[in-house]
Amino acid sequence: MPEAPAASRDALARAARGWLDHLRVERGASEHTLRAYRRDLGRYLDFLRTRGVTDPGAVAEQQVSDFLAHLRTGDPDHQPLAASSAARALVAVRGFHRFLAAEGVVSDDPAQVVTPPTPARRLPKAISIEEVERLLEAAAVGDTPASLRDRALLEVLYGSGARVSEAIGLDVDDIDLGTRDLAAAAAEEATGAPAAVGSGQSPPQGTVVRLFGKGRKERIVPLGSYATDALEAWLVRGRPAFSIKGKGTPAVFLNQRGGRLSRQSAWNVIQQAAERAGLSGHLSPHTLRHSFATHLLDGGADVRVVQELLGHASVTTTQIYTLVTARHLREVYAQAHPRAR
Structure with a gap:
């Protein structure tokens, strides 16, 4: 496929820079977040160009869906991504198109109805008191x-x-x-x-x-x-x-x-x-954050109080910690109750 003209390639690049600048200046995104979005968006724009799409207004829902499928299957230069990693990349793509539509750069948002894959729910790691x-x-x-x-x-x-x-x-x-x-x-x-x-x-x-x-x-x-x-x-x-x-x-x-x-x-x-x-396993600073939340809930704290303390925008994010405590209750019950099994 012939290479797109430089002006067309620049249209995608300018749009991407505009969104990243918006995240940095208006939304106060961290450098870590910006690097991740820049990486994911760069792969997305390369994917569009290889399929002859060189203008933000020419992107259709099908191209966004195809990109998501491409992430999951991989290519000679990239390993297939897990559901969680593909979902993260799609967050960048959806944010990019939502910004372009809101700014009037394009007439509609082709990524709006493309839903991310659902990753397997993994309980956060917490250590005991x-x-x-x-x-x-x-x-x-x-x-x-x-x-x-x-x-x-x-x-x-x-x-x-x-x-x-x-x-x-x-x-x-x-x-x-x-x-x-x-x-x-x-x-x-x-x-x-x-x-x-x-x-x-x-x-x-x-x-x-x-x-x-x-x-x-x-x-x-x-x-x-x-x-x-x-x-x-x-x-x-x-x-x-x-x-x-x-x-x-x-x-x-x-x-x-x-x-x-x-x-x-x-x-x-x-x-x-x-x-x-002498603690085995992988411990990180986030382990202490997980343990903080789990121990509060074990002690009877309300989940919405824990949400505020953790700074979660949605209580849904915090509720995963209630699964940790529920699992702990099931384990204790299975070990201690004479008719648990």
Whole structure:
């Protein structure tokens, strides 16, 4: 098939750039999300061009359906995609066409009625409360600035249900330690007086963190006393040792060069703690988020409260955690009831 004229190819490329710019500027999409959409959309546009479609207005429902089928079957350059991965790519395609229709670039939306494949429902991985405690204890090796940071990071992840991007994105001004006075605690530390952490004082009232989720959507989440103690210990006794090497970054969690801790470094923290704790299987920062939700529901929390704490746009997303607790109930029943089997 002859190659499409450059002007026609540019029409698809310009439309794609317009949508990605809209996501970045108007919707506040993260760089991670933009990279994924750019990759999926690039494959889609290549597919259209190989079939002679070079203008956004010439795309029909059939081409969108054919692309979805193509993702599932693969080609010499690409392995077949699982239902979940194909559905993710279709989300990018549908968002692209919806944007073009809304902006008046095209007259209708050819992707509107193309539905994604239904992936097999997989229950989120959660670890037990005892395993969480082992993991948190293993994060604090000695009393070094790095160990204080690692313990505080994992306590915040489990104590707030934050995504790893939300936790490492925290700035000092996003934290309200309630009745605690960080300046006074720092002065006590500098003069050798006993620090407030672990001193038996009453826990703070109203300790909260401000998290920025997907699309920079803001939510306020409370923190318990364990997470607050760990966070204060890091801010007062650990962070100054790292921050003097930087350039005044407002980030809560710093690397040893004084910059903001990266996602990869956060992953390494939990992997190293899991190894020291003797926990098998694949653990990630998201494991603590799953465990946070599961343990709340096990403790009787309302699913809509958990939805707000997790920052889910829809309660349907949160309801998958109720399947975890239901499965746990069935397992306990099968083991404990004399006539369960």
